[in-house]
Amino acid sequence: MTTHEIELKALMLASLEGDAASHRTLLKRLSSRLRAYYKGKLARMGRGAAEAEDLVQEAVLAVHFKRHTYDPAEPLTPWVHAIARYKLIDFLRRTRTSRTDVPIEEADTTMAHDDNVVAESTYDVRRLMQRLPKNMRCSIEAVKLDGLSVAEAAVRCGISEPGVKVNIHRGLKALATLIARETRT
Amino acid sequence: MKTDDLVDLLSTNPEPVDRGLVVRTLLIALGAGSILALGITIFGLGARPDMMTSGALGFVVAKVSFAVGISSLALVYLAKLARPGGERKPRSYLVAVPFLVIVALAAISLGLAPSSRWNKMIVGDEWLECLVSIPIIAIVPFAVAIWAVRQAAPTNLARTGAFAGLVAGGVSAMAYALHCTDDSLPFVAVWYGGTIVLCTLAGAAMGPRLLRW
Structure with missing residues (x-):
């Protein structure tokens, strides 16, 4: 188990108890990882950073609103990865790209990199x-x-x-x- | 908008989360679906007239157990599939066990009977009613199960839909068993088993559309 997993899971458990600071830190850290993930995927398909940022925000919203579906007996990383991948496939289906472009990779690679270069999303x-x-x-x-x-x-x-x-x-x-x-x- | 603004928006005064919510919602759905299916069967079709005779009661209990076994096993996997990444959990093929048991029992009972009776044992008196009733009664528990799963976050929608269909098919068969007077094992294997599989396939087909979030 990586140190990221241990730290993020601790944040998640605290945020499930209603701890605002942990929840904020968790979402911030997840959003930079999600940004690296989506930028990498979309760049390969010739999509822009604003679209990646939309996806980051959709995934952050999903993590927030669906946090009751996280089972504390399980590691956090695969749960986040499943949400990130689901939102990517949903986005690609919406924009008519074949889902075969999305390789099923190990959950760890989703969370492997940070990207803090924030773009504006397309809405206000x-x-x-x-x-x-x-x-x-x-x-x-x-x-x-x-x-x-x-x-x-x-x-x-x-x-x-x-x-x-x-x-x-x-x-x-x-x-x-x-x-x-x-x-x- | 910047993602950091969104994070700030979401993380000011967050509510504590009820961790048992996913499982509890599914159990409520199973309970409500069962009550509705029983109501539709008893008031729509009527309970079998010989229900309380000792001969019939054993068969009713056997059919109800088969159906309840399927629903309960399917619900265990539905609870996993309702969470993101739940489709990675292994051993979902265990839901086939009740089907294999009933098919094996049906084969044995056919083997013990003279072949001249096979037709009557398999087709029964009311095969068409069974074929139509179980899927129709299943619509209500299926809708309730889909509502419950939508409160969670499935990431494999076809498989989750299939298991919702399986739960609903089992619940419907459980209810229909109170009306049905065909008591041979081959009949139950073919018409109960078959219609429950049908509900499962319908659920798999509808899952991606109904469960998107």
Whole structure:
């Protein structure tokens, strides 16, 4: 087992408990690895860095929203690799490239390299957020972007605390759907 | 947008995650699917009239066990397939065991019977009803199983769809067994086994479309 696996798994276990700092570090580290993976794959097919960045973000969203499907009894790397490969194949199918171009490699190679040269993705999340219903938008902006507590957000948005939580949960899912749709066009 | 902004967005105040959610959702789906399938069978077709006689009860229990065995085994693998990379887990061919057992038992019972009775044993009285009913009853548990798997994240959609179909076929056969009065082993092997396989193939065909995320 590599040291990456041990460190990333420890971060994942903490993030499943709701530890924000671990969750952030985990997603940051995974995103640079995913970037190296997607850039490598797409460069071979003559695709650009912006498309790779879209895929990185789709995969990061998937890691976040599907983190309940990670089984702590298993290593983390194959789980991330399966998501990364699934999103790549889905992207290639959408853009009509044969899936035979995607070799099934060892899970370790997905996570072998970092790439921190960040490109802009092709969409703007602030613009997408304008399409969300008011309570969802207000709750996400307050808690996720401005870092307010749930209680403070409840006061600002004029809804109950459980309401803020529900609106964040639903709003982020809706946002992920919008992002997926945006990167698909 | 920069990926780092997205990461910040996602990692401010994250909720703790319920680790048992995948398995619990599938179990709820199995329970709900079973209740619905039983309801459709009892209210749509009616329970067999001789259900509580000692002769019939043994056959009902045998057929129900065959079907429940298939569903439970399939659910174990469905729970693995519902997670990313779950298709790499080995030994999913174990789900064939109940089929092999019933086919072996059917062969033995045919071997013990005179060949003049074979036709009656295999075709039974209601083969057509069985052939139609099990796949139709399976639609509801299949829909519930697909809903449950969609809460998770399968990465091999055809195989996951196949196992969802297998679970649904088993649940449907379990329910149909309460109505069916054909009690020979070859009948169960051919018409129950066959229709459950049919449900599995249908699930495999529909999986990639229904399970995309």
